[in-house]
Amino acid sequence: MEKKQEHEHDHLDLRGTLFSVMVVGAIIVGMWVVVYLMYMGR
């Protein structure tokens, strides 16, 4: 029971983390697409 409580973190506000992860993810996806299109264009 104690162990379960230790891992409960639904109360945390992770909106900022989600936003940061999505921004970095969007940059990575965008760069990957650009590199892929450059490769296919040759």
Next chain:
Amino acid sequence: MHLHKFEKIWLIFGIVALVVFLGVVGITAFSHDHTPSGGMDTIDPEQVSVTAPFDNPGVHQLDDDTYEAVIIAKAFAYEAQELRVPAGKEIIFKVTSTDVVHSFTIDDTKVNMMVIPGQITTRKYTFSEPGTYLILCNEYCGTGHHFMYSEIEVY
């Protein structure tokens, strides 16, 4: 394992992105018949100039739609007769080195091969646009590395 709702979102985002990236690369590679440059062909690097096809470097027409470009890389130049090839025809580049590791890179194309002494590196490419293309070595091969370049004319 209990995950926060947002943790599930970014984990799914990452996994989906990875699967899509690898899927697109895999499908592209198979559909375009991409293979690593080179193969299992070997050659004695001290006998290159007397071993076919490197005893006659240059461009040779194999049939109506295929040409072969045989090139010897050595410090610090590419040895071949005049490199002139037609656009729209398949060019099979065969390159080897007599001394150290070089590369055979044609600017603004996908041709980017490592050239290793003792091995024959092969790459097929079809130029779509006529013009003069720069060939250069992008493997540091010695003090004259920056002088190692040539040109190929596509007509």
